[in-house]
Every structure is written in structure tokens, then in C-alpha cells.
Amino acid sequence: MALVTNDFATPAELTDAFAGRILGILQHAIVEKGSATLVVSGGRTPQPLFAKLAEADIDWSKVTITLADDRWVPVTDDASNDKLVREHLLVKKAAAATFITLKHDFVDAADAVPACEAALADITLPFDVLILGMGEDGHTASLFPCSEQIAAGLDLNSQKKYIAVQPTTAPHQRMSLTLPALLASKNIFLHLTGQSKKDVVLDALQANEIDKPIKAVLDRATVNLMWAP
Numbered sequence: 700m701a702l703v704t705n706d707f708a709t710p711a712e713l714t715d716a717f718a719g720r721i722l723g724i725l726q727h728a729i730v731e732k733g734s735a736t737l738v739v740s741g742g743r744t745p746q747p748l749f750a751k752l753a754e755a756d757i758d759w760s761k762v763t764i765t766l767a768d769d770r771w772v773p774v775t776d777d778a779s780n781d782k783l784v785r786e787h788l789l790v791k792k793a794a795a796a797t798f799i800t801l802k803h804d805f806v807d808a809a810d811a812v813p814a815c816e817a818a819l820a821d822i823t824l825p826f827d828v829l830i831l832g833m834g835e836d837g838h839t840a841s842l843f844p845c846s847e848q849i850a851a852g853l854d855l856n857s858q859k860k861y862i863a864v865q866p867t868t869a870p871h872q873r874m875s876l877t878l879p880a881l882l883a884s885k886n887i888f889l890h891l892t893g894q895s896k897k898d899v900v901l902d903a904l905q906a907n908e909i910d911k912p913i914k915a916v917l918d919r920a921t922v923n924l925m926w927a928p
């Protein structure tokens with residue numbers, strides 16, 4: 700499919716423009732169908748974007764927000780994406796949004812997959828907005844190339860929306876949307892800063908095989924790269 704590159708001079712300019720893009724899509728979805736869905740990723744990159752979105756004056760009560768993935772840690776743990784979203788996105792005006800957590804009360808993430816599937820059952824796919832991040836290893840969401848679960852996570856025939864992942868190059872068990880679930884999105888954004896990550900994306904585009912999970916998304920969807928140095 701296609702990579703649409705949107706380069707910005709600074710992360711601040713990226714944040715402002717990206718927030719505007721997202722809010723426009725959400726607002727259109729609310730007007731068109733009375734609701735909107737936003738899937739966000741965790742990590743460090745999205746925090747300024749979350750702060751910008753949280754201040755926006757749209758009808759957040761019509762928006763459902765969930766995570767592309769989470770670390771299998773208590774939601775009080777600083778590594779938790781659930782905590783990140785609750786502290787930086789579900790505040791101010793965006794506090795009125797509905798949030799679907801991935802973190803259920805199971806010791807092992809694998810035991811929580813049915814609960815995650817059930818929690819998402821009432822959401823009509825495709826998602827309106829999906830925001831992906833990426834690691835230097837080309838992982839996206841928690842589809843890690845190092846994990847034993849990567850083939851299952853990238854299986855386009857999977858009927859599952861979630862998969863429990865045990866990366867070997869990153870801490871914590873993870874819960875992640877599967878590739879087919881990620882691709883069930885009307886607008887897919889890849890939110891990156893720094894030249895090295897951009898180079899990973901450009902190399903993945905040129906690669907002949909899917910050696911990096913991000914390529915599985917790039918090959919099958921129109922991805923809007925939102926990038927700043």
C-alpha cells in the first residue's frame with residue numbers, strides 16, 4: 700500500500716498539526732455516525748500529543764479510546780500505558796471520553812485475552828483513528844520481532860483481536876492488538892521522532908521480506924507517517 704510522509708521541522712509543530720488531523724477525523728466521525736474510536740500507543744513519543752488532545756473542545760463523550768498495546772504491569776506502575784493515558788489523555792476536556800483498558804486482573808496476559816476480546820466486543824470496527832509508534836527494532840504496538848508470538852500476531856487469518864506477547868528484548872509481558880485488528884482502522888498514523896526511526900521505516904519499505912513487524916502494516920495499509928527530527 701502507501702506511506703504518506705508528513706515531515707515537520709520540530710516535535711512541537713508535529714504535535715500541533717497531528718492533533719488537528721486527529722481531532723478533525725474524530726469530529727467528522729461524531730457528526731457522521733454519532734461516535735468515534737481512537738486507538739493510541741504508549742511509550743514516550745505520544746505524551747505531548749496526548750496533552751494537546753486533552754485540551755481540545757470536541758464532544759469527547761462520543762469518543763471511545765483504547766490502547767494498541769500495554770505492558771502487563773499494574774496500572775499504577777510507571778511502565779503502564781494505561782497509566783500514561785489516564786494521566787495525560789483522559790484529563791481536562793478529554794476526561795469525558797470512554798476508555799477501554801487492556802489490563803485485566805490476571806497474573807498472565809494470556810489468561811486475559813478473552814476479557815480483552817469481550818471488552819472490545821461492543822466497538823464497531825474499523826477504528827476511526829489508529830496511532831502507532833515504533834521501536835528501533837521495527838516493533839509496533841507490542842508485535843515484537845524477537846517474540847515467539849510474532850507469527851501469530853502477524854497472522855492475517857487470525858480471528859483474534861488481541862495476543863499476549865513475551866518479548867525477549869523488552870521488559871514485561873505485553874497485551875497487543877493483532878495485525879488484523881490494527882489494520883481494521885480507517886486512518887492509520889505512525890508517530891515518530893528522530894532520523895534513525897525514519898530510516899527503519901524507509902528500509903522496511905524497501906525490504907523484500909517482512910523482517911520487521913512495521914513492514915506488515917506498511918505493506919497492507921495506507922500509513923500516514925507523522926515525523927519530526
Ligand SMILES: O=C(O)[C@H](O)[C@@H](O)[C@H](O)[C@H](O)COP(=O)(O)O
Binds near residue numbers: 767770833
Ligand atoms: O507500549 C509501547 O511501548 C508502545 O506501544 C510501543 O509500540 C511504542 O510505540 C514504541 O516502543 C515506541 O516507544 P517510544 O515512543 O517510547 O520510542
